[in-house]
Amino acid sequence: MPIEWIDCKPISLVWFSWREPLLYVLFTPWLLSLFAGLLITALTVVLSIRLSWLNRSLIVISAVLSVNIIYSPLATQWLSVWLSSQLPQTFERxxxxxxxxxxxxxxxxxxxxxxxxxxxxxxxxxxxxxxxxxxxxxxxxxxxxxxxxxxxxxxxxxxxxxxxxxxxxxxxxxxxxxxxxxxxxxxxxxxxxxxxxxxxxxxxxxxxxxxxxxxxSRTRNRLALRETAGTLLYRLQGRM
The missing domain is CATH 3.40.50.620 (HUPs)
Structure with missing residues (x-):
């Protein structure tokens, strides 16, 4: 008897068009660092006009370094522990x-x-x-x-x-x-x-x-980052 298998064309989801580019940025350290640097630079210019260029530069550098911490083994461990804590109550058979x-x-x-x-x-x-x-x-x-x-x-x-x-x-x-x-x-x-x-x-x-x-370690980090983002999205959608 053959395996009961449904092979169909996947349903097209509109939000997939922006999900994958966002995940690509998240999984690419230099792209995320560049994005974070530009964003923080814009914020410091708009909100902190009186800061010196040196202080603004230090803020930007600190933000970029902080962003890169998420790619470290320690971040993978922290995110993995946090994800495990999100498990719902297990059904006891x-x-x-x-x-x-x-x-x-x-x-x-x-x-x-x-x-x-x-x-x-x-x-x-x-x-x-x-x-x-x-x-x-x-x-x-x-x-x-x-x-x-x-x-x-x-x-x-x-x-x-x-x-x-x-x-x-x-x-x-x-x-x-x-x-x-x-x-x-x-x-x-x-x-x-x-x-x-x-x-x-x-x-x-x-x-x-x-x-x-x-x-x-890189694959583990990618999975931890992806599922952390997915879990936060599920919370916003009321699915968790």
Missing amino acids: AEDAPRPVAVLLGRGAKIGRATSRKAAQLLNDHKVEAVYVSGDRLSTAQRVVKLGAPAERVAGDSCARTTWQNATRTNAWLQRNHPEAPVLLITDPWQLPRAAHAFAGQGLKVMPMAISPQLN
């Missing part, structure tokens, strides 16, 4: 309750390999009822099957482009196939808090599970 469905989210090849291995292990050990892969390539679901999972218990889609769409599409599939099952949400520790809130916002019972493969 009773022994006689339905087994959960493991849900994987599209997060790139390296994280995808780690989460699919874990999902296959859980399915082979009869600890989850099924595996659903949202917003990723079919190859991730196929990897779960290659690791020994029955194809009829693996499904997914390549349609979701955001974490909120991951939650809504997964919820729609669960209501048709496993309406009473809780969600064992498997993703990296940086995305997990925001994703858990998104899934809980669909009325799902969420059991978060963090999987963190070996990543270099």
Whole structure:
């Protein structure tokens, strides 16, 4: 039996046209430093006309140096701890309750390999009822099957482009196939808090599970920065 897979053209979102350029600036130290320097320069000129050029220069230099701190390993650690503190309350499953469905989210090849291995292990050990892969390539679901999972218990889609769409599409599939099952949400520790809130916002019972493969310091920093920005945006939108 083949994998149940929905392969569709992703929904176009207007705000994606400015989200990616903003993230590019955030992930490029010299661009963010330049932007911060120009902004602080403008503010000091407008608000502090009486300051000497030396003092204005010191303010600008201090601001640029402060901005660059966010790319340090210490900042990655601080942001990671803060993100972990945003996890919602975990659903406690009773022994006689339905087994959960493991849900994987599209997060790139390296994280995808780690989460699919874990999902296959859980399915082979009869600890989850099924595996659903949202917003990723079919190859991730196929990897779960290659690791020994029955194809009829693996499904997914390549349609979701955001974490909120991951939650809504997964919820729609669960209501048709496993309406009473809780969600064992498997993703990296940086995305997990925001994703858990998104899934809980669909009325799902969420059991978060963090999987963190070996990543270099730059990748860890990018994930921490991206998810911090995403978490703050979710708070502004009332989703957390």
